[in-house]
Amino acid sequence: MRKVAPILTLILAAPLDAQSNLPPAEYADTQLADPGQEAEARALMESLRCLVCQGQSIADSDADMAGDMRALVRRRIAAGERPEDIRRWLVGRYGNWVSYNPPVEPATWPLWAAPLVLVAAGLFLARGRFRRRR
Structure with missing residues (x-):
């Protein structure tokens, strides 16, 4: 236990030392x-x-x-x-x-397209769900 206390103290005090x-x-x-x-x-x-x-x-x-x-x-x-x-x-x-x-460039196309794809998928799923209820 005597060896653990100083190490634990250093670990807990580390965030204080990180302040500018x-x-x-x-x-x-x-x-x-x-x-x-x-x-x-x-x-x-x-x-x-x-x-x-x-x-x-x-x-x-x-x-x-x-x-x-x-x-x-x-x-x-x-x-x-x-x-x-x-x-x-x-x-x-x-x-x-x-x-x-x-x-908007090729590397960021997925970021721009993802919301549109998710909305289209949601509408497709909702359409199928409403058709089954009729």
């Missing part, structure tokens, strides 16, 4: 002074997926990486870059997965 002690990036939680630029940045941030949370946009996520990405978006918007250029840069760096609106 760094301060958040400058524009992570600070809005831009220009309301037009902030609106552009906000719209872009809501269309980008958090790489840590995966189910949230970087605008909604509390993850450190999402804060860094928000700061990057705001800095680049403030420097005069267009949102589409920033999106292209992020997609180039992290892949299409970072975008909530992936492009």
Whole structure:
């Protein structure tokens, strides 16, 4: 039991050590002074997926990486870059997965076709079910 206690303590304390002690990036939680630029940045941030949370946009996520990405978006918007250029840069760096609106290409055809196939299959099954009742 004496050998297990230190190991158990290390295992339970590991998540505490994973927290970042760094301060958040400058524009992570600070809005831009220009309301037009902030609106552009906000719209872009809501269309980008958090790489840590995966189910949230970087605008909604509390993850450190999402804060860094928000700061990057705001800095680049403030420097005069267009949102589409920033999106292209992020997609180039992290892949299409970072975008909530992936492009239609052969690799993503199943993602776009699956809902249509499932609806068609449901209608076909429902049609057969209604015919039997008559």
